[in-house]
Amino acid sequence: MGQYDRHVFVCTSGDTCPTQADVERYVKVLRDSARAAGKQTDVRINKSGCFNQCGHGPMIVVYPENVWYAGVKESDLEEIVTSHIVGGRPVERLRYEPGVKGSNKIETNEAVALEQGIHDGSVLTCLEHLWQFDVRTGAPLGDAEVGLKGYRLKEERGELYVELHG
Numbered sequence: 001m002g003q004y005d006r007h008v009f010v011c012t013s014g015d016t017c018p019t020q021a022d023v024e025r026y027v028k029v030l031r032d033s034a035r036a037a038g039k040q041t042d043v044r045i046n047k048s049g050c051f052n053q054c055g056h057g058p059m060i061v062v063y064p065e066n067v068w069y070a071g072v073k074e075s076d077l078e079e080i081v082t083s084h085i086v087g088g089r090p091v092e093r094l095r096y097e098p099g100v101k102g103s104n105k106i107e108t109n110e111a112v113a114l115e116q117g118i119h120d121g122s123v124l125t126c127l128e129h130l131w132q133f134d135v136r137t138g139a140p141l142g143d144a145e146v147g148l149k150g151y152r153l154k155e156e157r158g159e160l161y162v163e164l165h166g
């Protein structure tokens with residue numbers, strides 16, 4: 001017999017789950033809720049590293065049943081505690097069953113658009129690789145390996161025109 005009846009892991013430190021919700025708070029809510037149900041000594045709730053299912057989160061796993069939950073919202077936590085952690089009945093609507101074993105990350109090749117970068121009026125920082133550029137000339141600064149191509153702008157009667165060829 002193990003030390004706990006159930007062991008719950010919340011992915012709190014991978015690339016995506018922590019960006020999809022306040023998963024640190026999920027741990028607190030689950031612990032508070034398990035304690036309120038009198039399960040503080042029977043159930044262990046831990047923060048976990050990435051489950052390699054990135055993009056499907058926020059992710060929670062409950063053992064010994066080996067039940068995986070995906071896309072968990074904060075409003076689902078109470079049901080996970082009441083139904084599964086206390087009652088032993090997994091919450092079927094939240095079950096993660098991708099049909100493939102092992103790693104199952106959603107690969108995103110989405111680049112971060114330069115326009116989402118930050119600039120202070122003189123230096124533009126791209127958030128993709130943190131390369132920096134002179135915002136007036138496009139010249140590379142610091143680690144940037146190439147510069148930006150510049151285009152002439154023309155203002156006429158309040159309209160801004162970009163000269164694409166020239």
Ligand code: FES
Pocket residue numbers: 011012013014015016017018049050051052053054055057059
């Ligand atoms: S970040 Fe949660 S599974 Fe990878």
